[in-house]
Amino acid sequence: MVELPRYVKPQRKPNGRVFYYYERHRGTPRALPRVPLLAQPQDPLFWLRCDLCTMLDAEAAGDGWAWRWRAPSGRSYPLPSPREPDAFWAAIEAAITTDEAATNGGARTFVALIDLYRAHAAYLDLKPSSRSAYDRYLDQIAARWRSLPVQALTTIEAQAAIDAQQETPRAAEFFRMVLCRLIDFGIPRGFCETNVAEKTEKIRYKSEPYKPWPDWAFELFFEHARVGLHLPVYSAIYTGQRSVDVVPMVRPKRDAGAIELVARKTGANVFVPIHSDYRQVLDVTHVDHVRLHLREDGAAWALPAYRTAWQREMSFGQPITKTVDEAAAERAENPAKAAAMERLRHAGLVFHGFRKNAVNMLLEVGCTEAEVSSIVEMTEAMVRHYSKDVNKRRLAMSGMRKLEEGWANTRQNLFGGATSPILKNRA
Incomplete structure (x- = not known):
């Protein structure tokens, strides 16, 4: 069971689905309205939003609440009510982008590298289905390390991101592969000098092959x-x-x-x-x-x-x-x-x-x-x-047929003519 961050609480609906909320000071006079996270613990976005919630401020205002997000730079940005969670999180994302532009300028961050990669032939030449798969993990990387300079990422941090998806090994493997390729793309473009993701553990799991229907x-x-x-x-x-x-x-x-x-x-x-x-x-x-x-x-x-x-x-x-x-x-x-x-x-x-x-x-x-x-x-x-199984069957049948045909005229049986009593006594 994953240990949830402080103030994050699960709620199980009648249909069995579990949703997660940030509920600061719940059960006390200082309690703030709960904030829907709209993500699951196996998604890096979940942990990013948990961190972002620690930078929320809310004050009672008339019949409602006035919400603001405090950026690491110290700037504060107004937000809509979390009762409309999609608009709420979209406003936080917009605030992050605005604050990064004002703070970092031309910093060589992960979001800048991803934007450059998506505009390059290395990404555009991928097949549509591959681009769609890459987008999923590029979005996860951006959500986790958006304003972090690529040079500042450590192998320990990369491994932690991979380990967070250990319950879905194939997804963890793809995440690691996309991260490695993205950083490799950034090395000759001045974003970093080495690829720290290459030092992370390779995912080991046994892939179950698809079975034909009998x-x-x-x-x-x-x-x-x-x-x-x-x-x-x-x-x-x-x-x-x-x-x-x-x-x-x-x-x-x-x-x-x-x-x-x-x-x-x-x-x-x-x-x-x-x-x-x-x-x-x-x-x-x-x-x-x-x-x-x-x-x-x-x-x-x-x-x-x-x-x-x-x-x-x-x-x-x-x-x-x-x-x-x-x-x-x-x-x-x-x-x-x-x-x-x-x-x-x-x-x-x-x-x-x-x-x-x-x-x-x-x-x-x-x-x-x-x-x-x-x-x-x-x-x-x-x-x-x-076709491995089919070829094995075809080879086995071909081999047995050659055995029968090849010795049919030269030997009485495979034992040189000798016969066990268990066969002689059978009618």
């Missing part, structure tokens, strides 16, 4: 999951695309020979010929709508809504995306579905596993890595990574 899993899913989730599963299997590309697919014309789209992750044009079985699925489910994947009410699925619905189905009977009472009611109403979804969860099966199904099936029928790569929009190196 036959029994499809049987359970199609029997128990809501029907509106089914067609995207067929599309994922027959096209091998990611959910971000599958869910918003445009319905192909009846005489179309292929599914065509632009992959959101890579920006590449994708051309997937329509398998005859998939065409039958498209014909049976045809509706006059521009979009292919529709909810039960006939409206098109939005990706966030589909993911939410998927998660609710996969967690059926469990208080993961619902309250304890709602989960208990689901189990009581449909225990068979609850048991089926529990089995799928315990098997570690997710939507992205369909992509591995597609890769495996193409490889099993003898497709080359280049052919698989062109269909599922995946690098040949990643196809090889996905």
Whole structure:
């Protein structure tokens, strides 16, 4: 359990979600109105806002309160009421920017380095999905060390920022990578002389590979999951695309020979010929709508809504995306579905596993890595990574076949003709 800063209190809502507030002098005559932090402890923004709250002043004014933020420079900035938390924190951010401009001038701070990086080809040439991922961690770095000169950062401080995300190792790893690259970018531009982040510990964790869905899993899913989730599963299997590309697919014309789209992750044009079985699925489910994947009410699925619905189905009977009472009611109403979804969860099966199904099936029928790569929009190196289990099975079957064929005419059996009594006495 993380130890919270002084005056920071959690509050659990009826739906189980926990929110955090800064409540200075709570329960005393000097108590100030509470300030919503709008962040969770695993987010660096949470700790920054906790620090910023220590620099708040508030005085009773008529029927309300007058709020101000005292900057480290000694300047004071008026703020709106925290009853409107978005406007409240936006005003503090604006005050920080104003104060930094007045105090630091041309100081080589992290915020200045990030602005320079975002205007450079090193950032602009990243793929859109990569830029989006970088932005998340650049914002975290700016939130934590905004006005700190890059040269002043220590390895200890960098390690503390990484350790704050240890509950999510992959996020911690990405944070460390972005921080290292950002500081590397700043070295030849005079922001610092060495990269202290490179001396931090590398994140060690075992990544669980995505699992292809076995036959029994499809049987359970199609029997128990809501029907509106089914067609995207067929599309994922027959096209091998990611959910971000599958869910918003445009319905192909009846005489179309292929599914065509632009992959959101890579920006590449994708051309997937329509398998005859998939065409039958498209014909049976045809509706006059521009979009292919529709909810039960006939409206098109939005990706966030589909993911939410998927998660609710996969967690059926469990208080993961619902309250304890709602989960208990689901189990009581449909225990068979609850048991089926529990089995799928315990098997570690997710939507992205369909992509591995597609890769495996193409490889099993003898497709080359280049052919698989062109269909599922995946690098040949990643196809090889996905295909390790398939290749092992193919090699094992090929090896056993060669063993049988190679010795068929030269040896009575693998033991030179000798036979154990346990076989001689069998009919």
